[in-house]
Amino acid sequence: MGNAKPLDAMKLPELKRRTRRTWDTLNAWKDGVVLQPENFDKEVAAFGDRRRKDTWIKALCRFQAMLAYESCVDSWALLTITFNFSPDRWDYEYRHQILDEFLMYPEALEIIKTGLESLFSDDFSSQDREEANGFLKLVAEREGTNRGFGNADGLVGAIPGIGSAA
Amino acid sequence: MDLLGQSQELAPQRRRVDGAIVFRRFTDSIRSNGGDGQVYQEAIVEETRELFDCRVSELYEGTGGKRNDRSTLPQAAQEAYMVNESLSANELERFIGTIGGESQDEVNDQIKAVVREQSKQTRKWLPW
Numbered sequence: 001m002g003n004a005k006p007l008d009a010m011k012l013p014e015l016k017r018r019t020r021r022t023w024d025t026l027n028a029w030k031d032g033v034v035l036q037p038e039n040f041d042k043e044v045a046a047f048g049d050r051r052r053k054d055t056w057i058k059a060l061c062r063f064q065a066m067l068a069y070e071s072c073v074d075s076w077a078l079l080t081i082t083f084n085f086s087p088d089r090w091d092y093e094y095r096h097q098i099l100d101e102f103l104m105y106p107e108a109l110e111i112i113k114t115g116l117e118s119l120f121s122d123d124f125s126s127q128d129r130e131e132a133n134g135f136l137k138l139v140a141e142r143e144g145t146n147r148g149f150g151n152a153d154g155l156v157g158a159i160p161g162i163g164s165a166a
Numbered sequence: 167m168d169l170l171g172q173s174q175e176l177a178p179q180r181r182r183v184d185g186a187i188v189f190r191r192f193t194d195s196i197r198s199n200g201g202d203g204q205v206y207q208e209a210i211v212e213e214t215r216e217l218f219d220c221r222v223s224e225l226y227e228g229t230g231g232k233r234n235d236r237s238t239l240p241q242a243a244q245e246a247y248m249v250n251e252s253l254s255a256n257e258l259e260r261f262i263g264t265i266g267g268e269s270q271d272e273v274n275d276q277i278k279a280v281v282r283e284q285s286k287q288t289r290k291w292l293p294w
Contacts, residue, residue, distance in 0.1 A: 071207035075234035
C-alpha cells in the first residue's frame, strides 16, 4: 500500500480530462468520432455545479461504471481486469464510488456472481484467480460499512465463502 | 530420464483453444505493451463497434445471449471475436518494445489504434 495516493489526490484538470475521455469513448462511433460532443457539458451539469470538484467526481464515476458495463463481454474479466483495483491505478481512490455506480445496474449482481462462478470453475487456475484479488479486497473493505453490496439477499451469502472470508 | 538413463522428451503442455484462451492472450498483449485497465475497456468497445456495428450490451440483447458470457453468443459472433483478438494479439506482440509515449494516455491511444486497424481489416472478411 506504499504507493497509495492520498485521498482525492486527483486535481481538477486531470479529473476533467479523464471524465471527458471516458465520456468520449462511450459516445464515439467508428474512428473515434464522437457523436454530439456538445452534450458533454449538459450531461456533466446534471451532476451539479461544474465549478465544483465533487460534481466531476460524480460524473467520472458514473461514466466509468458505464464503461465497465459496456466493455463487459465476459463477466470474469470485469473482476480480473476492470475492477481489479490496486493502489497504482489512477482510479483507485474512486474504486468504491465506481462500484456503487455499477451496482445501480439491475443486472450488476448477476454479472458479478457469474464472474465469480467462472473464476472458481475448473477453467481457471489459482494463479488466474489471484488476478481478482483487487476486486475481492474491495468487497472485503465494504464489510461493516454502510456500503453494502446491493440488497440484503444479494451477493453476500449467495456465493459461499465470499461473505465470511473477511 | 527413464530407468535405462535415457532422456525422454516431455509432451508439450497443450490444450484445446477456445475464445477465452484467445481473449486472455489478447489482454496479455495489451498489458505487455504497457496498456492499463482503461485501454482494455476502450479496446473492447472499439473492437465490438468495428466488428458488429453496435455496443456490447446491444450485441447480447440483439442475439439473445446470456449477458456477459461470450459462450452464449451465436457461433458467428464468437468466431469473429476470436479471430480478431487472435490477430490483434499477433499485431500487438509485434509492437512490444516500440509503443511508448509521454503519458499513459498516449500509450493507450497507440494500443487502441492497433486494435482499431486490425478490427477494420477483420471486418472485411466477415459475412455481414
